[in-house]
Amino acid sequence: MEEKIKELTLLLMYLTSWKENDLPGEMRRSWKGYSFEVLNEFTEKDLIRGSVKSKSVYLTEDGIKEAQVLLRKYLGNVEDGS
Numbered sequence: 001m002e003e004k005i006k007e008l009t010l011l012l013m014y015l016t017s018w019k020e021n022d023l024p025g026e027m028r029r030s031w032k033g034y035s036f037e038v039l040n041e042f043t044e045k046d047l048i049r050g051s052v053k054s055k056s057v058y059l060t061e062d063g064i065k066e067a068q069v070l071l072r073k074y075l076g077n078v079e080d081g082s
Contacts, residue, residue, distance in 0.1 A: 007070050009034050010047065014067030017059055027058045 017028035030048075032039055032055065039057070042048045047066060050057030059067065 005035075006038055006041065008074070009038050010042065010063065010067050011070045011074060013048070013057075014059060014064065014071070026061050026064055028064060029056050029058055031055060032057045 013030040013032075013034070014028070017030040019028050027049075032048075032050065039048065042063065043050075043057075045062075046060055047063035048057040048059055
């Protein structure tokens with residue numbers, strides 16, 4: 001169950017993320033209103049980046065790719081609106 005919670009957290013972060021023009025590459029920004037334990041694990045895996053003081057984080061290209069895999073896993077072949 002814990003692994004599914006992590007997967008769904010990353011998926012929610014992706015689905016609620018937004019693109020900002022000043023970000024390099026394909027990184028997207030998301031609010032970090034999730035478990036700090038999970039967010040710390042995502043940071044260690046370089047799926048997200050951000051300051052401890054900030055209220056938002058950046059999904060890295062690897063984080064986006066992983067979230068897109070999870071999107072297909074949980075929701076099938078849907079458009080994500082990115």
